[in-house]
Amino acid sequence: MLNLFDGKQGVVIFTIALYRAIKIAFAALLVGVSTYAVTVAQAQTPSASDIMDAVVQVHAMVPEDARTAEHLGTFRDGSGIVIDDDGLIVTIGYVIMESTSLAITRADGGDPVPADMVAYDHNTGFGLLRTREPLQVKPVVLGSSADLEEGGTAMIVSRGDAYPVTPAQVVSRREFTGYWEYLLEDAIFTMPPHRHFGGAALINEAGKLVGIGSLYVNDAAGPETMSPGNMFVPIDALKPILADLVQTGRSAKPANPWLGIYTDQREGRVLVTRVAAEGPAWKAGIKAGDIIIGVGGHRVSGMPDFLRRVWAHGEAGAEVVVDVLSMDSSDLEIKHIPVRSRDRRDWLKLN
Secondary structure: OOOOEEOOOOEEOOOHHHHHHHHHHHHHHHOOOOHHHHHOOHHHOOOHHHHHHHEEEEEEEOOOOOOOHHHHOOEEEEEEEEOOOOOEEEEEHHHHOOOOEEEEEEOOEEEEEEEEEEEEOOOOOEEEEEEOOOOOOOOOOEOOHHHOOOOOEEEEEOOOOOOOEEEEEEEEEEEEEEOOOEEEEEEEEEEOOOOOOOOOEEEOOOOOEEEEEEEEEOEOOOOOOOEOEEEEEEHHHOHHHHHHHHHHOOOOOOOOOEOOEEEEEEOOEEEEEEEOOOOHHHHHOOOOOOEEEEEOOEEOOOHHHHHHHHHOOOOOOOEEEEEEEOOOOOOOOEEEEEEEOEOHHHHOOOO
16 A cells, blocks of 8 residues: 655655556556456446546536625636436535536537536535436446545546546545635545546545545645645535435535634634625624634634534524634723624525
8 A cells, every 4th residue: 555654754755656656556447447346246347438428527607796706706617527317416516606507518528518506515515516418428426435544545537627637545534624614524635636626526446436626735644744635525425415405405404503704723723814794703793803712601722623612502593602802902802792693505695
């Protein structure tokens, strides 16, 4: 098993030789004859062309007055993966969130195929869309992301790039906290970095989908390590909510309280970098530059702790008291600011 992490030095070592070794490990899969396939029925093993055909390019048009237009843009491109025979495609949610027009481009090019929004789930970050006509491709089977351990190898496939395939290694499995009130308990981190990561497919050695590309990160191998790579949302998080997303456009699970606070963590302190316009924190008077000391009188030790304490208040709509050291405070007085939370979906302009 390859190891990109040198435990003695505590730094990531990535060399051309290792990269070539990973390529060799995937050469069999790329021609449709993996060593893993020997142990399963031939009919269950997708060919490389099947996988490539099932990964499409997603195009989204978002109106200028959308909540996310300023920071994510009004024209978004990403990748998506066909997961059923009727054109259902899974992608990362920010690509299609608040879109008014959707289309996909097949792997072989051709005219864009119109599509419709099916669902967006803030808790996981997944998005679903469906083409208005069947794509006549073999869907990718959902695998088990739990079986993808640190040190394991996988393949990243995307669209919109001259180099759509990157062999990769899983360098860490750990929690991930996003500044937009987002927390994954067990994210997948890979190296080397793949440029077109948004909605990219993470494929295991059996040719199954185990993750959806979300971000480029500088610390894939671990906190405070210079290790450029990508973060993937594990596909196991989609399975329990997939039926609900298809049927109703959202998970049946209660929405977490959302405050509309964008944060950063510095030396264990939670710093407000901005607040969502017309969101709960904005209405309560919390401002960029404020430091969040605690929630409900309980000190917070960082962004994950902050979110867990907010979510412990129950469902969206609950009142959350945020303990804040205001940026314009002259006496270092901690203010206890009540914030009436809401469901983030209700703030977004979803169609």
